[in-house]
Amino acid sequence: MSLALLTVASVSVLSALAKSPVQRDPLSSTSPEAWEHLRREVDGRLYAGVPFAQQCFDDSTSEACLVARRAYLDETSRSNTFGAYINTQWETCQTTAEQCLLDFTDPNSALPTSPPNKCSQGSISNYYIDVRLPQDISAAFAFSRKTAVPLVVKNTGHDYKGRSSAPRSLALWTHNLRNAGVMWGEAYAFAEAHNITVVGGSDKNVGVAGGWLQGGGHGALSNSMGLGVDRVLEFKIVTPDGKFRTVNACQNEDLFFALRGGGGGTFGVVTEATILASPQVTLQAVVVSFPRPTPGSNITQELFSIIVANSIRWADEGWGGLANGFTAIYVNPLISQAKAAESMKPLIDFANRVKSENNMTSARIVATEFPSWGQFFNFFANGFVAAVGQSLALTSRLVNQDNFATAHKQQQLINALTAANAETQSLIILISPPHRFSRRGEAKKIKANNAITSVTPMWRESIYHITTVSPWNWNATTFEKKAQYQRASTAMDHLRRITPDASYVNEADVHESNHESAFWGHNFKELLRIKKKYDPEHLLDCWHCVGWNQQSPRFSCYI
Ligand SMILES: Cc1cc2nc3c(=O)[nH]c(=O)nc-3n(C[C@H](O)[C@H](O)[C@H](O)COP(=O)(O)OP(=O)(O)OC[C@H]3O[C@@H](n4cnc5c(N)ncnc54)[C@H](O)[C@@H]3O)c2cc1C
Ligand SMILES: *[C@@H]1O[C@H](CO)[C@@H](O)[C@H](O)[C@H]1NC(C)=O
Numbered sequence: 081m082s083l084a085l086l087t088v089a090s091v092s093v094l095s096a097l098a099k100s101p102v103q104r105d106p107l108s109s110t111s112p113e114a115w116e117h118l119r120r121e122v123d124g125r126l127y128a129g130v131p132f133a134q135q136c137f138d139d140s141t142s143e144a145c146l147v148a149r150r151a152y153l154d155e156t157s158r159s160n161t162f163g164a165y166i167n168t169q170w171e172t173c174q175t176t177a178e179q180c181l182l183d184f185t186d187p188n189s190a191l192p193t194s195p196p197n198k199c200s201q202g203s204i205s206n207y208y209i210d211v212r213l214p215q216d217i218s219a220a221f222a223f224s225r226k227t228a229v230p231l232v233v234k235n236t237g238h239d240y241k242g243r244s245s246a247p248r249s250l251a252l253w254t255h256n257l258r259n260a261g262v263m264w265g266e267a268y269a270f271a272e273a274h275n276i277t278v279v280g281g282s283d284k285n286v287g288v289a290g291g292w293l294q295g296g297g298h299g300a301l302s303n304s305m306g307l308g309v310d311r312v313l314e315f316k317i318v319t320p321d322g323k324f325r326t327v328n329a330c331q332n333e334d335l336f337f338a339l340r341g342g343g344g345g346t347f348g349v350v351t352e353a354t355i356l357a358s359p360q361v362t363l364q365a366v367v368v369s370f371p372r373p374t375p376g377s378n379i380t381q382e383l384f385s386i387i388v389a390n391s392i393r394w395a396d397e398g399w400g401g402l403a404n405g406f407t408a409i410y411v412n413p414l415i416s417q418a419k420a421a422e423s424m425k426p427l428i429d430f431a432n433r434v435k436s437e438n439n440m441t442s443a444r445i446v447a448t449e450f451p452s453w454g455q456f457f458n459f460f461a462n463g464f465v466a467a468v469g470q471s472l473a474l475t476s477r478l479v480n481q482d483n484f485a486t487a488h489k490q491q492q493l494i495n496a497l498t499a500a501n502a503e504t505q506s507l508i509i510l511i512s513p514p515h516r517f518s519r520r521g522e523a524k525k526i527k528a529n530n531a532i533t534s535v536t537p538m539w540r541e542s543i544y545h546i547t548t549v550s551p552w553n554w555n556a557t558t559f560e561k562k563a564q565y566q567r568a569s570t571a572m573d574h575l576r577r578i579t580p581d582a583s584y585v586n587e588a589d590v591h592e593s594n595h596e597s598a599f600w601g602h603n604f605k606e607l608l609r610i611k612k613k614y615d616p617e618h619l620l621d622c623w624h625c626v627g628w629n630q631q632s633p634r635f636s637c638y639i
């Protein structure tokens with residue numbers, strides 16, 4: 081669905097909505113004049129937030145509905161549409177079942193759009209500003225201070241914890257800010273054209289400068305080249321006092337610390353980020369993939385055994401990537417082709433043996449060189465696309481280097497990974513902590529430059545970031561949704577039992593226990609001080625964010 085299809089709210093529509101007879105809340109008690117004033121301040125770029133599939137509830141035979149059905153599982157369409165999120169429960173109100181969803185297993189199904197089902201606003205902001213200028217953000221802060229209408233900051237809508245939506249709110253949509261709303265796919269294409277390397281994530285539609293960067297930012301090159309927060313040189317930001325600030329190692333240093341790991345949507349709205357580019361790298365790549373194992377097969381356990389046994393050495397050598405129960409993808413920008421073959425021999429030998437023993441014609445075993453990250457990414461991104469348009473619970477854990485210290489600990493880890501994967505069939509081992517980077521000269525240079533980050537220090541000691549998910553369909557009951565959150569979390573307990581209390585804020589359990597120490601460790605205290613300094617009135621707030629107010633009505637849709 082393109083932007084052009086969104087309803088552009090006229091003043092009269094805004095007035096009608098503002099007067100609608102709903103319960104007394106800031107949104108309904110704000111006068112049409114106040115909205116009109118805001119609209120003028122942002123040069124007319126104030127619009128109504130429209131659910132992605134609304135057209136199918138209005139007229140299921142319309143061309144607009146057909147477009148929405150076709151785009152329902154398309155990541156780029158969702159990222160480019162204000163009223164869409166990648167994980168659809170964040171469009172809904174999970175507590176009241178108010179929603180406007182299609183069936184992700186069959187977007188053409190007429191069931192969800194047939195009476196008595198109707199399209200509700202759910203957690204999609206009623207209004208949004210298509211942000212183009214710092215003044216737009218200052219105006220929104222002033223408006224929220226006066227009216228108490230909750231503010232939301234939304235970029236691509238990839239957030240796994242619903243931090244970019246809230247019921248009965250006004251959103252600042254940063255996606256069209258060309259210095260902050262750029263997505264990784266666009267940045268990789270730019271880097272490719274200019275013969276440089278930028279370190280980003282595995283997904284082409286995640287934003288470069290929003291939640292990804294401000295929460296940490298990991299990717300397959302992070303082991304050798306650092307996290308996103310290790311490579312950012314400067315931010316431009318509008319803080320809740322309405323001031324436009326330049327933030328770097330010499331100015332507003334406290335914010336520089338906070339924006340490098342403290343999380344998005346907390347300290348202000350970033351309008352620009354400057355990140356480090358490196359020269360183009362030649363990448364050695366190894367890809368092993370089998371068909372999804374059938375019950376009774378021990379291929380997953382054997383694959384995990386090979387990976388765990390070699391992980392410390394591979395991390396030291398510069399390998400990063402990801403693996404699941406039947407796939408392993410490794411890349412290394414630091415090693416020659418001959419060294420790579422020698423280093424990865426255990427994995428390649430294993431894959432060849434499994435392939436021949438099981439007569440697996442469809443198994444893929446590739447060891448090759450790519451002339452750049454961009455070329456590797458184009459090859460990789462086509463084959464591995466994350467779930468889009470589904471509602472799902474995600475949970476995660478950082479696995480410490482100490483988990484590899486003895487044969488016994490390695491066996492415990494293999495057992496935990498295998499058991500967790502058996503419960504959800506969706507475990508991913510992200511080999512993306514900055515292990516080698518944090519031990520090398522570049523990290524020291526950056527530290528000397530007074531660039532200290534606020535992510536949990538456990539990132540520096542970790543070898544894996546593990547995730548797993550559990551989805552549900554459009555018609556799941558609240559009870560069933562809660563069961564999926566629980567199911568994912570219980571699977572991760574296998575790893576929680578043997579690892580330090582640490583996880584990645586951007587890909588964490590919605591109900592992570594001890595989230596403050598798990599996400600930020602000893603950095604939390606300072607982050608809270610900075611939050612209170614720049615946002616004393618609490619104009620920004622989000623789930624499990626630094627200094628959040630759990631009692632806020634904006635969280636009323638969480639279960
Ligand atoms: C399919 C998929 C793949 C992923 N792959 C990776 C990966 O490889 N590596 C990784 O590290 N993470 C990955 N993630 C997680 C990702 O980092 C988070 O989802 C992140 O929150 C996305 O940021 P966003 O700005 O694109 O999304 P949004 O949902 O729009 O925003 C996320 C958060 O950032 C805030 N925010 C957005 N823009 C701004 C801004 N300009 N100023 C201030 N706050 C802002 C929002 O308020 C919200 O709190 C992935 C997620 C998905 C769904
Ligand atoms: C790209 O950059 C690499 C590394 O800096 C250099 O060796 C190579 O010659 C460059 N290629 C082009 C086409 O500029």
Ligand SMILES: *[C@@H]1O[C@H](CO)[C@@H](O)[C@H](O)[C@H]1NC(C)=O
Binds near residue numbers: 378381382385
């Ligand atoms: C998997 O099964 C094979 C043959 O059935 C056996 O030789 C091997 O040891 C098993 N691997 C593990 C990790 O249990």
Ligand SMILES: *[C@@H]1O[C@H](CO)[C@@H](O)[C@H](O)[C@H]1NC(C)=O
Binds near residue numbers: 439441
């Ligand atoms: C292996 O698979 C091929 C193609 O599916 C089949 O023709 C062949 O007989 C199989 N060989 C064995 C030993 O099972």
Ligand SMILES: *[C@@H]1O[C@H](CO)[C@@H](O)[C@H](O)[C@H]1NC(C)=O
Binds near residue numbers: 183189191553555
């Ligand atoms: C939920 O929807 C699915 C697919 O749309 C359907 O097969 C199933 O019967 C529905 N379940 C209930 C309880 O209505």
